[in-house]
Amino acid sequence: MVTSEQVARRAGVSQATVSRVINGSKYISAEVRERVLAAINELGYEPDMVARNLVQRRSRMIALNFFAAEDELTFAKFGRTSKYFYLDVLKYIEQEAVSAGYDLLMPFRPRDKSPEGYIRSLQTRRVAGSIMLVPSPQDPRIQALLRAELPTVFIGSMIQGSAATYVKSDNIDSARQITEHLLALGHKRMAFLAGPVTSLSGMERMLGCHQALAQAGIALDTDLVCQSGWEMEESYKAASQLLDKRHDFTAVIAASDVMAIGALRALNEHGLHVPEDISLASFDGIDFSEYTIPPLTTMWQDRESIGRGAVQCLISMVEGKGQEPPSPLLVPTRLVVRKSTRSILP
Amino acid sequence: MVTSEQVARRAGVSQATVSRVINGSKYISAEVRERVLAAINELGYEPDMVARNLVQRRSRMIALNFFAAEDELTFAKFGRTSKYFYLDVLKYIEQEAVSAGYDLLMPFRPRDKSPEGYIRSLQTRRVAGSIMLVPSPQDPRIQALLRAELPTVFIGSMIQGSAATYVKSDNIDSARQITEHLLALGHKRMAFLAGPVTSLSGMERMLGCHQALAQAGIALDTDLVCQSGWEMEESYKAASQLLDKRHDFTAVIAASDVMAIGALRALNEHGLHVPEDISLASFDGIDFSEYTIPPLTTMWQDRESIGRGAVQCLISMVEGKGQEPPSPLLVPTRLVVRKSTRSILP
DNA sequence: CTGAAAGCGCTTACAG
DNA sequence: CTGAAAGCGCTTACAG
Secondary structure (H helix, E strand, O other): OOOHHHHHHHHOOOHHHHHHHHOOOOOOOHHHHHHHHHHHHHHOOOOOHHHHHHHHOOOOEEEEEOOOOOOOOHHHHHOOHHHHHHHHHHHHHHHHHHHOOOEEEEOOOOOOOOHHHHHHHHHHOOOOEEEEEOOOOOOHHHHHHHHHOOOEEEEOOOOOEOOEEEEEEOHHHHHHHHHHHHHHOOOOOEEEEEOOOOOHHHHHHHHHHHHHHHHOOOOOOHHHEEEOOOOHHHHHHHHHHHHHHOOOOOEEEEOOHHHHHHHHHHHHHOOOOOOOOOEEEEEEOOHHHHOOOOOOEEEEOOHHHHHHHHHHHHHHHHHOOOOOOOOOEEEOOEEEOOOOOOOOOO | OOOHHHHHHHHOOOHHHHHHHHOOOOOOOHHHHHHHHHHHHHHOOOOOHHHHHHHHOOOOEEEEEOOOOOOOOHHHHHOOHHHHHHHHHHHHHHHHHHHOOOEEEEOOOOOOOOHHHHHHHHHHOOOOEEEEEOOOOOOHHHHHHHHHOOOEEEEOOOOOEOOEEEEEEOHHHHHHHHHHHHHHOOOOOEEEEEOOOOOHHHHHHHHHHHHHHHHOOOOOOHHHEEEOOOOHHHHHHHHHHHHHHOOOOOEEEEOOHHHHHHHHHHHHHOOOOOOOOOEEEEEEOOHHHHOOOOOOEEEEEOHHHHHHHHHHHHHHHHHOOOOOOOOOEEEOEEEEOOOOOOOOOO
């Protein structure tokens, strides 16, 4: 590999000057810059990132993590149907990171399993900052991260610190909108396939539904609220159990599209047609939601704003050192009406 | 951050000795090792990866790439329905990499856009090797990669080199199996939703079907072979067009589950029921294939063997330097019979 | 505006 | 078995 020393020799300047040209220092005469640039091109020089990171004490890598339970890896999570939504977010994270000149690093198993060990493993890799996808708030690594003041953006979690902020969808408003949509279609008795109680977005969505119903003067029948995990299979089971007992409701709101797909199967097996017998609505707007039979009415989440926003927040913390972290980003959602909900007004 | 010098001072030894203990050299007395280990624990020392990479001239990072068209990023691809299958592969890649002590690096935009620039960007990051997911064979970066002899494993592509090998499913056998399954159920007139002609796995699957039919003495009706892209929407359109013209067949084989989901929607819109009117089978075995209505009969691909195999091949090249690259891995698939195919025998 | 020198935190021959 | 020294390829004060 070509080194800066070789470039320097060829251009007849010092290594320091090559470095200045590469890093766009303005204290360089046009003539010298020209010569150095020519040498760089002729030799096909590319600065060694590792050496640069060592001396600059910081790399241009952003660590990406997606943990809840310990020891879980990042991609292991994406394989799950319940995390399918985050792929799109990741896509925009990547785009934004790359165009800002940052790489993405997927973690690694630290030799030391303690929260501090995790932080150190990030530090020894000199990551510029990290983006955490829907961490559970009680994860001990979060506190360690905040304490170490490693710049971090949390997605889907409301955690802040002196070098940390968060980005998430406005779930409460989102749930209000979908409930109002159903109310407008004449639905009064609704069942809920809610996410786990430990989940922030699950609870926010439930809350939003609650608020919209309350405003319409309708009380929520707690018997019609089923707690379920985020996986397709879990919601399938939860919906099946509910349907075994009763189906005296005209609509179901599922906490995610994936959960709705599970519910759809359960409804089908109980001989119930959507939307003729029961309306079904959900959240996220993943690709598959358009290809179910019938296509799902859903609250679309703005992955692009979430993903790009997270990277922008992070970079502003990394590069604008010493300042306050940017304020949290609350991203609006959008109602997409398809075939799974219908009016039951006379 | 704690440095090896501090550890050395505390343990009353030289930096070199600390390094030897960390790297498990055997020329160390038990007594000294003990003292150094104690100092490491007391100080919470973790060696600086960047400094280590600089002197060792190689990092423990594996670059992951998933490119076809230029300028496409890795996650941008995963967001597509057609790539959903690879998430599971990635999950095992990650597991295997992490347990071998390697990190995963997602690329980056090289400043120099030429194929050589791409390689240099890998080299300046000191990546140990790279894993390429289904690259299109004509991508110029592939040749550059082979020329540079950067250890590489190609997944889903048959590319070999002095430091490169590949891992893929046995698609031809897979297609033979699914066709024989349909033949055994009495189906003789089958339609095919084939992948793009430019796709290796698409063509292999078509070929396998061809072979199985030929063996049964059945000629393939070229009018019943529809070329389509891998996306759900593309196969939906292709299937719709076919169905507009005719439906004098009893079964459809789609080149992937995602394509089958698109076809299912088209069949549904044409008032055709699966499997009563038409049987439907496909490839991959993604999670969603179990939740369509009806659940799909599919050729399940062994993501674990593919993912872990790829990493093992790569690491054996990286660490066992100078030897021949490991021979390619052809991974068998498995028929999973569900509700979308049925017997039409009298 | 430019160069000589020090230094980032390790590992690795080279001696002993 | 252990240490002193050199060096990995850059960047960054410090002079000039």
